[in-house]
Amino acid sequence: xxxxxxxxxxNTIIEELRLEVLALKEKNIIPTLAVVLVGDDPASKIYVNxxxxxxxxxxxxxxxxxxxxxxxxxxxxxxxDKLNNDISVHGILCQLPLPSHINEKIIVERIDPNKxxxxxxxxxxGRLCMGNAGTPGTPIQSFFYPCTPLGVLEILKxxxxxxxxxxxxxxxRGPTIGRPxxxxxxxxxxxxxxxxxxSKSANIKEITKxxxxxxxxxxxxxxxxxxxxxxxxxVIDVGINRSSDNRSNDKIVxxxxxxxxxxxxxxxxxxxxxxxxxxxxxxxxxxxRACEKKFPL
Amino acid sequence: xxxxxxxxxxNTIIEELRLEVLALKEKNIIPTLAVVLVGDDPASKIYVNxxxxxxxxxxxxxxxxxxxxxxxxxxxxxxxDKLNNDISVHGILCQLPLPSHINEKIIVERIDPNKxxxxxxxxxxGRLCMGNAGTPGTPIQSFFYPCTPLGVLEILKxxxxxxxxxxxxxxxRGPTIGRPxxxxxxxxxxxxxxxxxxSKSANIKEITKxxxxxxxxxxxxxxxxxxxxxxxxxVIDVGINRSSDNRSNDKIVxxxxxxxxxxxxxxxxxxxxxxxxxxxxxxxxxxxRACEKKFPL
Numbered sequence: 001x002x003x004x005x006x007x008x009x010x011n012t013i014i015e016e017l018r019l020e021v022l023a024l025k026e027k028n029i030i031p032t033l034a035v036v037l038v039g040d041d042p043a044s045k046i047y048v049n050x051x052x053x054x055x056x057x058x059x060x061x062x063x064x065x066x067x068x069x070x071x072x073x074x075x076x077x078x079x080x081d082k083l084n085n086d087i088s089v090h091g092i093l094c095q096l097p098l099p100s101h102i103n104e105k106i107i108v109e110r111i112d113p114n115k116x117x118x119x120x121x122x123x124x125x126g127r128l129c130m131g132n133a134g135t136p137g138t139p140i141q142s143f144f145y146p147c148t149p150l151g152v153l154e155i156l157k158x159x160x161x162x163x164x165x166x167x168x169x170x171x172x173r174g175p176t177i178g179r180p181x182x183x184x185x186x187x188x189x190x191x192x193x194x195x196x197x198x199s200k201s202a203n204i205k206e207i208t209k210x211x212x213x214x215x216x217x218x219x220x221x222x223x224x225x226x227x228x229x230x231x232x233x234x235v236i237d238v239g240i241n242r243s244s245d246n247r248s249n250d251k252i253v254x255x256x257x258x259x260x261x262x263x264x265x266x267x268x269x270x271x272x273x274x275x276x277x278x279x280x281x282x283x284x285x286x287x288x289r290a291c292e293k294k295f296p297l
Numbered sequence: 298x299x300x301x302x303x304x305x306x307x308n309t310i311i312e313e314l315r316l317e318v319l320a321l322k323e324k325n326i327i328p329t330l331a332v333v334l335v336g337d338d339p340a341s342k343i344y345v346n347x348x349x350x351x352x353x354x355x356x357x358x359x360x361x362x363x364x365x366x367x368x369x370x371x372x373x374x375x376x377x378d379k380l381n382n383d384i385s386v387h388g389i390l391c392q393l394p395l396p397s398h399i400n401e402k403i404i405v406e407r408i409d410p411n412k413x414x415x416x417x418x419x420x421x422x423g424r425l426c427m428g429n430a431g432t433p434g435t436p437i438q439s440f441f442y443p444c445t446p447l448g449v450l451e452i453l454k455x456x457x458x459x460x461x462x463x464x465x466x467x468x469x470r471g472p473t474i475g476r477p478x479x480x481x482x483x484x485x486x487x488x489x490x491x492x493x494x495x496s497k498s499a500n501i502k503e504i505t506k507x508x509x510x511x512x513x514x515x516x517x518x519x520x521x522x523x524x525x526x527x528x529x530x531x532v533i534d535v536g537i538n539r540s541s542d543n544r545s546n547d548k549i550v551x552x553x554x555x556x557x558x559x560x561x562x563x564x565x566x567x568x569x570x571x572x573x574x575x576x577x578x579x580x581x582x583x584x585x586r587a588c589e590k591k592f593p594l
Contacts, residue, residue, distance in 0.1 A: 105427075122423025129422040129480070130402075130472040165499040173483055175427040182493075183426070183480070186470055191497040193504060196479075200488040202462040207490060 006274040009158050010281035017288050021059040031291035032061040034083045036094040039069030044095045054280045073102045084112040091117035091287040117286035119146035131187045144286050149181035151278025164191035169208050172217035173198045216255035224256040226264050235268040238275045303571040306455050307578035318356040328588035329358040331380045333391040336366030341392045351577045370399045381409040387588040388414035414583035416443035428484045441583050446478035448575025461488035466505050469514035470495045513552035521553040523561050532565040535572045
């Protein structure tokens with residue numbers, strides 16, 4: 001099928017995880033995710049809610065820690081420390097962005113790397129760089145992969161899209177998506193040839209038109225049109241842009257002009273319903289892994 | 298000049314550092330590098346000796362800790378801990394490879410990231426991924442860049458080769474050179490479009506022929522011949538391969554067939570005398586930085 005449903009794949013993963021968690025519970029192990037939410041950013045609230053819902057479906061216990069927007073950095077560090085030391089908590093998610101008086105890097109580095117189910121601690125990114133892990137998506141990992149890149153990888157694998165030997169072009173070099181994804185895809189065992197380009201790249205169309213698999217993570221609505229795409233390419237749209245009409249029911253727009261490229265590609269993820277739901281699924285996946293590492297089946 | 302002399306550039310850097318160290322010494326600050334050598338691998342001994350010589354030229358105090366090949370992992374960890382806690386030691390270099398009964402990853406992760414002047418601790422690699430640093434080569438860095446990639450960057454900058462907007466192809470994805478270099482070159486402020494290819498890449502010549510700057514770090518003698526290179530490209534050869542004739546005076550051969558590509562390129566680094574001497578110079582650079590971070594000028 002040309003249109004790849006991330007919703008469908010994420011539901012499959014959630015069902016797989018539900019069965020895993022059932023088996024864990026028979027051993028009296030309850031995977032537990034602590035979600036820290038600072039302030040009342042509406043988008044953050046929605047994200048946190050989606051994560052709670054996914055936890056409920058799978059049987060992961062979610063503990064929500066809601067903190068006032070004026071909490072001091074030290075107080076937040078104390079909250080993180082407490083969760084780090086709580087052996088009943090397997091994963092810690094601190095919803096970003098944080099209020100501007102708090103240094104996000106300091107908070108992220110404080111999370112125990114073994115509980116960093118978001119896969120954003122620099123120690124986990126560094127291990128990713130060194131490639132000293134199992135293959136992404138396998139049960140045994142020596143660290144956590146960041147959720148959205150891992151979701152993209154799962155989409156490709158579960159859609160039987162060939163990664164090894166393919167030329168993959170990643171448009172976007174952000175530290176949460178483009179950067180780690182470009183690394184993961186070229187690791188040993190993945191074996192893609194990977195080009196990373198970005199807002200400062202020259203001749204960007206020339207580059208993207210070489211891609212067997214084109215991944216858009218540049219954060220510009222409908223940036224990728226048909227003239228960026230090789231005939232028969234696979235296109236993965238990681239963009240989540242809110243449309244400019246400022247109503248409460250914001251429309252989500254991807255980085256790819258879906259209708260414009262559709263006829264030219266061999267497969268494509270839509271927005272919404274593509275990579276978006278995968279991010280939450282892989283967060284759940286990492287949480288179950290974090291739990292199993294401590295209580296091997 | 299078409300042939301880029303890494304020897305010349307590294308001598309310039311060493312002279313710059315000598316003057317910096319003179320100024321530090323006037324404040325009674327003596328930059329100190331601890332070099333740990335386990336066993337008696339002849340190549341490792343040569344490397345350590347070169348590093349000691351560079352220290353002597355610059356005025357960096359080098360402390361050599363020579364350990365027997367049968368030292369236990371725990372004993373080596375104790376040595377590292379002692380150096381971590383010694384405030385007179387600014388940089389720690391543990392010469393790799395280590396004997397096979399010792400897990401290198403565990404040793405490397407034990408080195409205090411603030412003394413990791415080799416830039417190989419995963420926390421430093423992770424920070425590099427996140428791009429949360431000053432620009433490489435500037436005095437203020439929030440972490441250390443690995444020495445050989447930093448040396449390549451210095452060669453490009455001091456030879457006035459344009460990085461921003463260029464398409465740079467890195468052949469090789471190893472965790473010490475190809476991988477971090479590909480990341481550094483595409484960071485904000487560097488702004489190259491970067492392709493990483495490797496032994497499993499298909500159509501590798503097609504890819505390398507697009508490169509404005511081609512960097513060879515694949516570890517195969519004379520792998521890059523003229524048919525891999527675009528007319529007028531810049532070629533940086535990071536290969537250090539020992540020739541197969543097993544005499545004590547091994548000949549060093551690069552990853553590039555220098556004579557074959559010479560007429561076609563606009564600039565090229567030789568082997569030896571190219572990237573090799575830069576690695577030691579940048580190790581010295583990182584050591585002085587490590588010292589200054591603690592004792593700001």
